[in-house]
Amino acid sequence: METEADVEELDLLDDEEDNPLNRKTVAAILYAVDIDDREKLIELMEPLHAADIADLLEQINAYDRTRLVRLYDREFDGEILSELDESVREEVISLLSPQVLAEAVRELDSDDVVDLVEDLEQGQQDAILGALPDADRLAVQQALSYPEESAGRLMQREVVMMPEHWNVGQAIDHMRSNDNLPDQFYHIILVDPRLHPVGNVALGRIMAARREIALADLKEDMFRVIPIDQDEEDVAYAFNQYHLISAPVVDQEGRLVGQITIDDAMIVMGEEHEEDLLLLAGVSESSLTDRVVDTVRGRFPWLLVNLATAILASLVIAQFDAVIAQFVALAVLMPIVASMGGNAGTQSMTVAVRALATRDLTGSNVWRVIRREVLVGVVNGTAFALTMGIIGLIWFGSVRLAIVIAAAMVINLVMAGLAGTVIPIALEKFKVDPALASGTFVTTVTDVVGFFAFLGFASIYLL
Amino acid sequence: METEADVEELDLLDDEEDNPLNRKTVAAILYAVDIDDREKLIELMEPLHAADIADLLEQINAYDRTRLVRLYDREFDGEILSELDESVREEVISLLSPQVLAEAVRELDSDDVVDLVEDLEQGQQDAILGALPDADRLAVQQALSYPEESAGRLMQREVVMMPEHWNVGQAIDHMRSNDNLPDQFYHIILVDPRLHPVGNVALGRIMAARREIALADLKEDMFRVIPIDQDEEDVAYAFNQYHLISAPVVDQEGRLVGQITIDDAMIVMGEEHEEDLLLLAGVSESSLTDRVVDTVRGRFPWLLVNLATAILASLVIAQFDAVIAQFVALAVLMPIVASMGGNAGTQSMTVAVRALATRDLTGSNVWRVIRREVLVGVVNGTAFALTMGIIGLIWFGSVRLAIVIAAAMVINLVMAGLAGTVIPIALEKFKVDPALASGTFVTTVTDVVGFFAFLGFASIYLL
Numbered sequence: 001m002e003t004e005a006d007v008e009e010l011d012l013l014d015d016e017e018d019n020p021l022n023r024k025t026v027a028a029i030l031y032a033v034d035i036d037d038r039e040k041l042i043e044l045m046e047p048l049h050a051a052d053i054a055d056l057l058e059q060i061n062a063y064d065r066t067r068l069v070r071l072y073d074r075e076f077d078g079e080i081l082s083e084l085d086e087s088v089r090e091e092v093i094s095l096l097s098p099q100v101l102a103e104a105v106r107e108l109d110s111d112d113v114v115d116l117v118e119d120l121e122q123g124q125q126d127a128i129l130g131a132l133p134d135a136d137r138l139a140v141q142q143a144l145s146y147p148e149e150s151a152g153r154l155m156q157r158e159v160v161m162m163p164e165h166w167n168v169g170q171a172i173d174h175m176r177s178n179d180n181l182p183d184q185f186y187h188i189i190l191v192d193p194r195l196h197p198v199g200n201v202a203l204g205r206i207m208a209a210r211r212e213i214a215l216a217d218l219k220e221d222m223f224r225v226i227p228i229d230q231d232e233e234d235v236a237y238a239f240n241q242y243h244l245i246s247a248p249v250v251d252q253e254g255r256l257v258g259q260i261t262i263d264d265a266m267i268v269m270g271e272e273h274e275e276d277l278l279l280l281a282g283v284s285e286s287s288l289t290d291r292v293v294d295t296v297r298g299r300f301p302w303l304l305v306n307l308a309t310a311i312l313a314s315l316v317i318a319q320f321d322a323v324i325a326q327f328v329a330l331a332v333l334m335p336i337v338a339s340m341g342g343n344a345g346t347q348s349m350t351v352a353v354r355a356l357a358t359r360d361l362t363g364s365n366v367w368r369v370i371r372r373e374v375l376v377g378v379v380n381g382t383a384f385a386l387t388m389g390i391i392g393l394i395w396f397g398s399v400r401l402a403i404v405i406a407a408a409m410v411i412n413l414v415m416a417g418l419a420g421t422v423i424p425i426a427l428e429k430f431k432v433d434p435a436l437a438s439g440t441f442v443t444t445v446t447d448v449v450g451f452f453a454f455l456g457f458a459s460i461y462l463l
Numbered sequence: 464m465e466t467e468a469d470v471e472e473l474d475l476l477d478d479e480e481d482n483p484l485n486r487k488t489v490a491a492i493l494y495a496v497d498i499d500d501r502e503k504l505i506e507l508m509e510p511l512h513a514a515d516i517a518d519l520l521e522q523i524n525a526y527d528r529t530r531l532v533r534l535y536d537r538e539f540d541g542e543i544l545s546e547l548d549e550s551v552r553e554e555v556i557s558l559l560s561p562q563v564l565a566e567a568v569r570e571l572d573s574d575d576v577v578d579l580v581e582d583l584e585q586g587q588q589d590a591i592l593g594a595l596p597d598a599d600r601l602a603v604q605q606a607l608s609y610p611e612e613s614a615g616r617l618m619q620r621e622v623v624m625m626p627e628h629w630n631v632g633q634a635i636d637h638m639r640s641n642d643n644l645p646d647q648f649y650h651i652i653l654v655d656p657r658l659h660p661v662g663n664v665a666l667g668r669i670m671a672a673r674r675e676i677a678l679a680d681l682k683e684d685m686f687r688v689i690p691i692d693q694d695e696e697d698v699a700y701a702f703n704q705y706h707l708i709s710a711p712v713v714d715q716e717g718r719l720v721g722q723i724t725i726d727d728a729m730i731v732m733g734e735e736h737e738e739d740l741l742l743l744a745g746v747s748e749s750s751l752t753d754r755v756v757d758t759v760r761g762r763f764p765w766l767l768v769n770l771a772t773a774i775l776a777s778l779v780i781a782q783f784d785a786v787i788a789q790f791v792a793l794a795v796l797m798p799i800v801a802s803m804g805g806n807a808g809t810q811s812m813t814v815a816v817r818a819l820a821t822r823d824l825t826g827s828n829v830w831r832v833i834r835r836e837v838l839v840g841v842v843n844g845t846a847f848a849l850t851m852g853i854i855g856l857i858w859f860g861s862v863r864l865a866i867v868i869a870a871a872m873v874i875n876l877v878m879a880g881l882a883g884t885v886i887p888i889a890l891e892k893f894k895v896d897p898a899l900a901s902g903t904f905v906t907t908v909t910d911v912v913g914f915f916a917f918l919g920f921a922s923i924y925l926l
C-alpha cells in the first residue's frame with residue numbers, strides 16, 4: 001500500500017507521542033480498512049476527535065478515503081462533516097448513504113449546518129436541507145439569505161435572553177426550569193421590551209451574586225452589538241480587539257436575532273490570515289487536497305500577471321542592449337540590483353499590508369510610516385551600495401562600474417520602501433484588498449526602476 | 464500641528480462611523496492635548512476601550528504621546544499598558560509617575576502582569592513587581608520562571624475547581640458562598656483527590672441541571688489538559704482544532720496549577736500568524752512604531768542573505784558572458800525565466816509552510832503533495848513555455864532562442880514546485896522554522912536553475 005510505505009519512509013513531524021494522528025495510528029487505521037475490519041476501525045477511530053478524523057480524511061488519498069468512509073458508514077457523524085475542508089467535503093458527502101447523511105446532519109447546530117451547506121452544489125444542499133426538521137431547515141434557509149461572510153451566516157440563533165429588570169434569583173429560577181437551554185452558553189443577554197440587547201451578564205457573576213441583586217448591576221464592562229450584515233472580518237477584529245467571549249447579533253431594527261461566540265470568531269480569524277498569506281504569495285484559495293487541475297487554476301492567473309510584469313522589465317533592459325553588448329558585466333550584475341529592490345519592497349509591503357489588516361496603519365500615522373520606510377531605504381540602500389560597490393570593484397576592477405551599481409542600489413532601495421508602503425495604502429483607499437495586488441505592483445516598480453537606474457547610469461557613465 | 468494636518472490631507476480608512484478612532488476623535492483628542500485641557504481629554508477618552516487607547520498611543524508621534532500620557536496621568540489604567548505594543552510600552556511606562564504605575568499594575572490579573580513585564584528591562588520590571596502585593600508578586604515571579612512562550616507564561620492561576628464526586632447542588636452552594644470567584648470563568652474543573660483534573664463542566668449545564676445530578680455526569684465531551692511547559696503555539700493549535708473555551712494547565716506531576724482561556728489562545732494565534740507572515744517576507748519582529756534604526760536592524764540581515772544569493776546567481780551568469788556578449792537578447796530574456804521560477808516557487812513554498820503550520824501536511828500525504836506540486840510545475844511550465852516561446856519568436860525572430868527559453872521555463876517551473884515543497888519540509892524535519900529560511904533557499908534554487916538552464920541551453924544550441 002502506497003500510503004503506509006510513505007509513512008515508513010519519511011519520518012516527518014507526526015511522530016510526536018501526543019499527536020492523535022501519529023503514523024502508527026494512521027497506519028493501523030489504513031490496515032483495518034485494507035482488511036475490511038469494521039470493528040477494529042471503529043475501535044481505532046473512537047478516541048479521535050471529529051477534527052482529527054476530518055484531518056485524517058484530508059491527508060489520505062482518494063482511494064483510501066472512499067474505502068474508509070464506506071466501512072465506517074453509520075458511525076460517521078455530522079461533526080466530521082463540518083470539520084472537513086471544502087475540497088473533500090462534496091466527495092465525502094457523496095459517499096454517505098442518504099440515511100447516514102440525514103442522521104449526521106440532524107446532530108448539528110444550525111450555524112454548523114449553514115457553514116456545511118453554503119458552498120455545496122445545489123443537489124447536495126437540497127439533500128441536506130431535506131433531512132432537517134422543518135424549523136431547523138427554515139433557520140438554515142434564513143441564514144443562507146444573509147450575504148456570504150456576514151455576521152448572519154456566522155451566528156447561532158440559540159441565545160439565552162432575559163428582561164433587563166430581572167434579578168439574579170429570577171434568572172436562576174428561569175434557567176433551572178427551562179428545558180431548552182443551549183448546550184454551550186456563557187452569557188445571558190439582557191434585552192429591553194423591544195428586544196434590543198442592552199448588556200451581557202457572565203454566568204460566573206450570577207453564580208457569585210446574591211439572589212436579590214439586579215442583573216443590570218452585573219453587566220460586563222465590555223459590550224458590543226454586532227449588526228447582522230457586518231463583514232465577518234470585522235466581527236473577528238472586534239472579538240480580538242476587545243477580548244469578547246460572545247456578542248449579540250441584531251437585525252436592522254436593532255432587535256436580538258442571535259449571537260456569535262469567540263470560537264467562531266477564532267476560525268474566521270484563522271481563515272482571514274490564511275487568505276492574506278496566500279494572496280501575498282499569489283495563490284488563490286487553495287487546499288492541500290486540491291487536484292492538480294484546481295491547483296493550476298488557482299496559480300496560473302497570478303503567474304500570467306507576473307509574466308506580463310517580467311516582460312515589462314525586459315523591455316526596459318532591451319532599451320539598453322547596446323551598452324550591455326559592450327559591457328557584459330552589466331548583464332551579470334543587473335539581477336542583483338533588481339533582486340535587492342524586490343526583497344526590500346516585499347519587506348515594506350508585508351509590514352504595510354499586515355498593519356492595514358490589523359488597523360495599526362491609519363490616517364494618524366500614515367505619513368510617519370511612509371517617511372520611516374523611505375529612511376530605512378536610504379540607510380539600507382547606502383549600506384548595500386557600499387558593499388556592492390566594493391564587490392563590483394574587486395570583481396570587475398572598474399571604479400565606474402562600482403559607482404553605477406552603488407547609485408542604482410540606493411535609488412532602488414529607496415523606491416522599494418516608498419512603493420512597498422504607498423502601493424498597499426493606495427489599494428486600500430480604492431477598496432482593493434492590498435494583499436491581493438500589492439506584490440505585483442511593488443516588484444514591477446523595483447524591477448523596472450532597478451534595471452532602468454542601473455543600465456541608465458551605465459549608458460551615461462560607461463559609454 | 465503635523466498630525467492633524469496629515470489627517471486632513473489623507474482621508475484614509477478610519478472615516479468609518481463606527482470606528483472609535485476615526486479622524487475626528489483623534490483630532491479632537493490631540494487638540495485637547497494641545498491646549499492642555501485635561502477635563503476635555505478625559506471626556507473624549509472615556510468612551511474608548513483600553514485597546515483603542517493603546518492603538519491611539521501607538522499611532523501618534525512620540526511628542527504627542529508624551530504630552531498625552533502626562534496630561535492623562537492618574538486616569539491611565541493598567542489595561543492600557545497591557546494592550547500596548549512592546550515597542551512603545553517601555554517609553555510609556557517611563558512617562559508614568561511611580562504612584563500611577565503602581566496603581567495601574569495592581570488592577571491587572573497575574574497573567575496580564577506577566578505579559579506586561581516579561582519583555583521589560585530589569586529596572587522597569589523591578590519597579591512594577593515592587594508595586595504588587597506580596598502574593599501577586601510571587602505569582603508573577605513564579606510564572607516568569609517558566610520558559611518563554613510556554614503555557615506557564617500564558618495561564619492564569621485563578622481557577623474554580625471542585626471534587627469530582629460533588630453534585631450540582633454542592634457546586635452551586637459552594638460558588639454562592641465563595642467571595643473569591645474569578646471575574647470571568649466559564650467552566651468548573653473537576654479534580655481527583657490528588658488535584659489531577661478529570662473533566663470540565665460548563666456553567667450553563669450546571670444551570671440547566673437538577674441539584675442532585677452528579678457533576679461528573681455533566682462533563683464536556685471535549686477535555687484537554689495542557690502541560691505547563693507546552694509551547695504556546697501548540698496550545699493555540701489545540702484550542703483552534705478542538706474548539707476549546709478553556710483548558711486546565713498541569714505541572715509535571717499532573718496537578719492542576721492554572722487554566723488557559725480561548726481569548727489568550729486567540730492572541731497567540733494572531734501573533735504566530737503575524738510572525739510567519741513577516742518571516743516569509745524576510746522581516747524580523749517588527750512594529751509600526753519601531754524607530755528607523757530598529758527597523759533597519761530587523762531587515763538588514765535578510766537583505767544581506769539575499770545579496771549573497773543574488774551574487775551566487777550572478778556568478779552563474781558570469782560563466783556565460785561569452786554567449787551573452789554574442790546574443791544580447793539572452794540578457795533581455797533571462798530575468799523572465801528567473802522571475803517566473805521565483806514566483807512559482809514562492810507559491811508552492813507558501814502553501815507548504817502554511818500546511819506545515821496547520822499540521823495539514825504530514826507523513827500521510829507528503830509524497831502526494833510533492834508529486835502534485837511537481838505536476839503543477841509541469842503543467843504551468845508547459846503553458847508558459849509555449850507562451851514565452853511564441854513571444855520570444857515574435858520579439859527576436861529566432862526559433863532557436865524560442866526553444867531555449869521554452870525549455871528553460873519548463874525546467875525552472877518544475878524545479879520551483881519541487882524546491883518550494885521539499886525545502887520547507889526538510890527544514891521542518893531539521894527543526895528549523897520553515898517560515899524563517901525557506902524563501903531564501905527557494906529563490907536561490909530558482910534563480911540559479913533558471914539562469915543556468917537558460918544560458919546553458921543557449922550556449923549549447925545558439926553558439
